[in-house]
Structures are given as C-alpha cells and as structure tokens.
Amino acid sequence: MAERAFTREDLERLKEWDTPTICNGLEVVMPERRAIGFTVEPMVAADRTLKPIVGLARVGTIRAKEPPRGKVANRLDWYDYVAAADLPTVAVLQDIDDRPGYGAYWGEVQSTIHKALGTLGCVTNGSFRDCDMLAPGFQLLGSRIGPSHAHVHMVDFGKPVNVCGMQAAHDDVIHADFHGAVVIPAEAVRKLPDAIALVARREKVILDVCAAPDFTPAKLREAIRRSGEIH
DSSP states (O other): OOOOSSOHHHHHHGGGSOHHHHHHHHHHHOGGGTTSSBOOSOOEESOTTSOOEEEEEEEEEEEOSSOOOSOOOOHHHHHHHHHOOSSOEEEEEEEOSSSTTSSEEESHHHHHHHHHTTEEEEEESSEEOOTTSSOTTOEEEESEEOSOOTTOEEEEESSOEEETTEEEOTTOEEEEETTEEEEEOGGGGGGHHHHHHHHHHHHHHHHHHHHSTTOOHHHHHHHHHHHTTOO
C-alpha cells in the first residue's frame, strides 16, 4: 500500500461537502491555487442528486470521431490500471478530438465495469449516454450527452490530462459533484475540514444579518467587517 498524507477515512469525510465548499476551503489553506485546479467549462451531471465523489485520479485520453490510427492503448490494460489502487478512484478522461464528445465512451457497460473496478465516477470533456441505464450511484460529469459511441477508443493513459480546464495527473485527489470538479493537493486533504469550518463561521455572521427582520445596509457593513476578524 502506498504511503500517503491521508487515509480512506479522510477522503470519505470530504464527501460531506459540495465541490464549491471544497474550493472555498482550498482558498484558505492554499491561496496560491485560488484560480487553478478546477473545471471552468460547463458540465452536465448524470445525476444531480448523488453525493460528491472523492477518489484518486485515473487519467487517460480518448478519441471517437475516426477509427484508430496506428497503435493505441489496450482498453484491458486501462482496466488493470484503474483497478491497481488502494483507495477509490475517479476516472478523468480527456477527449482529444477536435470536436470533443463526438462519440461517448461512457454508458451502461463502462459505468458498470468501472464501478466493479472501484471507480466512483468520471470527469470528462467528452460525452456520455444510456442515462437511464448507468450503474447505480456511478456519477458522470461530461460536456454533453450524446446517442452514439462512434469510433470511441482509448488513446493513452497514465499521463497528465486537461479536462474542461482542470489539469489532473495520476493519483491526484479529485472531488466532484454536479457543480464540477477540483483537484485537492495531498497536503491539503486533512487541513480542509478546519478551513471549511472557518469559512462557515465567517459566512454565518453575514447570512444571519441578512436574514434578520431588522436588516439594514449599515448592519451588513458591520457584519462584513466582523466576518473578516474571524480567524
């Protein structure tokens, strides 16, 4: 088992918060990442009601518009790569066609296979289909929904990818829900709960004033001042 700065329980705890809240916490513990490390393009979730997914990135590239040209990655080797993890995983697949999402890699079969391999879901700039037949609880975030898999095939895997503006590499911690996805640096995992609690305390001062029947702009101004004094 790999030595890590966090445990399975640490990752499980991060499912308590949505992805925007995780981003808020990261702004506290790693302010230098305030504008990087998360998806910045519109994404579609297969199921908006699912809890957030948190796992180690399994990264790869795909194409679908045309048949493979020359040697490509063996999908069975990809499955072995995905399964060789001591913690739950999240697939992060970059569609490198000039028109990403032309054909869907993800559907009933692939979601079922990957769930059996220990994968919680996928983040991709490609498309997915079979929305009513996906493996139960398996989350998919893609750029769009499409009807066909066309010539979809794995090009390569294990190398860094860029999905909707989020750069991810093998074993990065990925947090994702219907809002999008973010990479959590390993050293930030255990710091996030306290950081999130701090942000919540700061926000509560403002929210309480706004909800009060005697709200005034002056009281809002004072609340914002006080929130900045909470450490």
